[in-house]
Amino acid sequence: MLEAHRVSSLRSRWEVREDDEPLLVLEAKGWRSAVRYTLDGLDYEVQSTWTGTQYTLTRAGSELARAERVGRKRWSIVTPEGTFHFRRRSIWKADQEWVADLETEEPVGAIRRTGTWRGDAEAELPGMPTPLAVFTLAVVLLMWEQAAAAAATT
Structure with missing residues (x-):
């Protein structure tokens, strides 16, 4: 299991x-x-498009994975090895579930908020390679941060 703890409330x-x-x-x-x-020992970078609906994972300038339709109820991560499907758990919660396919009811794993104010989270993504699991967690953290920023401006 991966756990993310926000180090500073002023910086991401x-x-x-x-x-x-x-x-x-x-x-x-x-x-x-x-x-x-x-x-x-390897440097990775996660970047979004200006709309925040697509993220890429790169290493040394090469794309390793791409998250598509981020922020929607159903979204996915595409890699050369295959596609990983995710969905928002409910309209009331921002938690995300990893599902084998979009028609499956039973989740394979999940990413949940563990701290409402700090932005902490935990990710249970069994069997997912660590670089991809970290990318998935980073995408969800950035998605939550972008949603909070948008809500603060309204």
């Missing part, structure tokens, strides 16, 4: 732990919804 920065051990720090980059992190 989360400490990510795996099974209670420090794994990495997600650090905001620039004005767009983007973060950088280092995992196993």
Whole structure:
């Protein structure tokens, strides 16, 4: 299980732990919804389009994965190995469920808020490779942050 704990309320920065051990720090980059992190000595970058509905995971300039339709009830992550489907748990909660396919009722895993005010979260994504699981968690954290910013401007 991955856990993300917001380090500062003023900046988009989360400490990510795996099974209670420090794994990495997600650090905001620039004005767009983007973060950088280092995992196993490799540098990764997560960037969104200006609309915030698509995110890419890159390493050394090469795209490794792409999240599509982010913010919708149903969205997906596309990789060369396959597609991972997600859905919002309910209209009242921002929690996300990983499902085998869009018609399946039973979730494979989930990403849940664990702190309403700080923006903490936990991700149970069994069997998903760690770089992809961190990307998925980063996308959801950035999606929640973007939604909170939009709500604050209305």
